[in-house]
Amino acid sequence: MTLFERLYDESEKVNVQFVGMTTDHSRYDFGIVYTSLFFGKPLINCLQSGKCLLLGREDVEDLDMIKSSFQVTDDTEALALSEFLKSVLPPLGMEAQY
Template identity: 30%
Template sequence: MSERFFLYDETVETKTRFVSFMGEHQRFDLAIIQSDRYFGKHLVLDIQSNRFAIIGADDLKEPGYLEFAYKLNEEDASELRDFLGQLV
């Protein structure tokens, strides 16, 4: 077996918020992770769907970004966008 080649292997301090809320048609169970990585953006994990995305204010303005990342319809994505807009 060859020696493993790491691109990086770092440990960083994070701040993690777990939040659950009910939208009009869908429940959201999120883990929102903040660290010094990803240029100040948040790592947002949707625990129910096993999907995640790196999200900043610019990503929330990008049409279709949340719909694609979390496989949501426009209405559910709008609810998630409204919530995340308060954080980032």
């Protein structure tokens, strides 16, 4: 009796970028995994919280999502984090960049 159904099992060589930033109140360190999976959205790994999420440049415009995803309560902090992520994420999908 099978208790699960395997959805996918893929392997690929990926590019990983490590970036960090500071604000007046916090430090953020990220590992960004660029993959052709997940519709080309990079996998953002927050090294402080251990949270991982798929984010494209269009996603980081949503400050409420930034606040809840990265446990930020201040709007100014969320805006700084959004601007930073926009500056490091590629403007196009993986297919167009790599």
